[in-house]
Amino acid sequence: MNSKLAKITLILAITLILFSAVSPSRAQDRTLSYQLLSKPEGNITYELNVAIPENLQEYYAEKSHRLASSSEFSTFVTPYALQPIADRLWEIYDNEEDFTNGALMIVHQITYVETTPAKYPVETMANNQGDCDLFSFITASIIKAGGLDVVLLYYEEQSHMNIGVSLSSAPEDNRDSVYYVTRDGKRYYVAECTGGNWEDGWRVGECPPDLKQVSAEVIPLEDAEQVAPGQVSASFTAMNPSTLSLEVSPIISLQNSPIVIGGQLAPQTLNENVTLYAKINGAAWTVIGTVTTESNGDFEYVWIAETAGSHSIRAGWSGNTLYTGAMSGEKNATVLPLFLTALIGVAIIAAIIGVVAVLMAKHGQSQSFEPPEPQPW
Template identity: 40%
Template sequence: MRTRAVPVLAIVIGLVATLFLFTPSFAQNFEQTYFLYDGQTTFQLTLSITPTLHEHYLQKNHQLTQGNFGSFVTPYSLEQVASDIRSISRSEENFINLVLMVVHQIPYEVIEEAKYPVETIVQNKGDCDCFSFIAASLLKSENFNVVLLFYEEESHMNIGVNLPQPPRNARTTISYVDYMGTRYYMAECTGDDWQNGWRVGECPSELEDTQVTVVTLDNYEQIAPGQVSSSFGSLQESAISLIVPTNFVTEGTTLVVNGQVSASNFVGTVTLYVGVRNSWFSIGTADLDPDGRYTFSWVPTTGGQYFLKTSWSGNDEYAGADSQYISVFVIPEMVIFVAGALFVVAIISIMIILIHKTNQPQEIQALEATPE
């Protein structure tokens, strides 16, 4: 009996250890505040980022080469932020300068590994390429023709933006780059004086007459599983629930999950994430109905332990929210087959034993009736 108990105990310990090792922790939203000045009024812009959206970018490729500069530009994820900034701008030029005010407020620090805009906003630090990716993302969100300007000799980057006419508010000689028949006005993204920082069309003296490479955004990120929520003022908290009908499902069968967003303004979509071995993958989105409810159908194709969670990006009134994590064990079809076969074998074995025991008294009686 002792030898049989050991493997059973080992299996139980293994399952418990798996739960503790791979159960993710729940985190609060990341928030940052920036100030914008349009010449008359100072605005306070609050950004909120869900941990799930941050994790999405942490898991992406961070190797930076000249051929993939554009992949760090993420206009969709900053779409709400760009829309809010555009709403207070007086012109296209003014919008660009307001965008520069945002990146000029992020503390400068040399970063060894390239960062996506969401990561830079969360960490609240970055260098020239990090700031350029944010500015380019915000401008691209509003359909501006923007490029990255790379100064290899100076190990520096800023952006160039096309305008229908030269900038009127530049305080220096207007700087630009002509590329493929289009004129791009320089916009320097570094600097810690957000109220009096660089404006579009102005060029730092150290970059004058420096060779520059124009990098177009052909490979920018087209879509993301979520967005940064933003508002002028504070964002109200929201919550999202997730209901999973069972923690065990057979491989290849459909698991239907649902939940609800608690906010008074039900707008947007919810993204479903599946986690396995400390990595998360978005597997689809669902629209919210008028009551803020959503439904997903998921068909797991491989056995193992998974975690499910959903995320809502929020809007201009509510910060986004992540649901709780729920563990689901997907049982491989082979396990079901083997278990079924073992069950049948067990039933047959029990029947044989019962039949054998039933026949034993008859054999004994026959032996007793035989004369010596």
């Protein structure tokens, strides 16, 4: 019995080691370009380059795409992943209205194709096609990442969606009456995300004629995604590719013991911030720390895993004006609970005692069957 328990323990340990050693390889990024005007009728044009790591696309492809009710539309809004786009928009716009119209210009350049099921913004941007709800998810993500209060507006009878944006003052660049919805005493100005004409498309405060007399369900974004294991990159200049390697040691450790997370960023640049993420026992990804690179691009971080179980770890770099961001492959670390460690120790001790007992028994049997020495006549 003790020998069988020891074998099971050994097989379990080997299985955990093999599972932890698996790491997906890095794939190619998807790069897109969007045109932006300095103002709705401005004459200055910017080209915004956006790079999407393939690993980030895979992450969203693996997430659930089911919708049980209209309130779950908000789960498809991902401000963290699109934060770099919002940061770039604030570099060229100095007020909330222009910032919002800039976000609308982006989605107005994506091809309209009716799409089911619902998709996340990264997926829609990578595919460069989508419909009203998918465009609304992208725009809401960018605007929320930019610090503005935004809601989804769902027109069930019309099978349509756009967004509402709370501005500190009423829009001034609209070409028609200003339209808005009210929630908890706050005005949310309508922003139509379809259209296809980025230079002269819908602006915040304007409403399509067929929606002016209908009511919409206002969906707040409390359930929007808080963190993802990576972000897109955004720059007004062409970006070179980057890579990010990751190593985790040890791959099997005890609860509350240190795990060393290290790797290297290429380009080899000093003081770049690398964000570390963990998916603890299959839960949502969370940020566990941020570390800066050395002059050779190396980084190292010590994480104390307080929760036992199987954890996935990733690293991400959001890039800069010269290089695209990068996501590392996924590494796995198994953290054994203290009680299991004690149990394994007991099993090993029991197995050793069992082996010693067997050897002693055999030795005793060999002594008991020794032939008597011959006696003299």
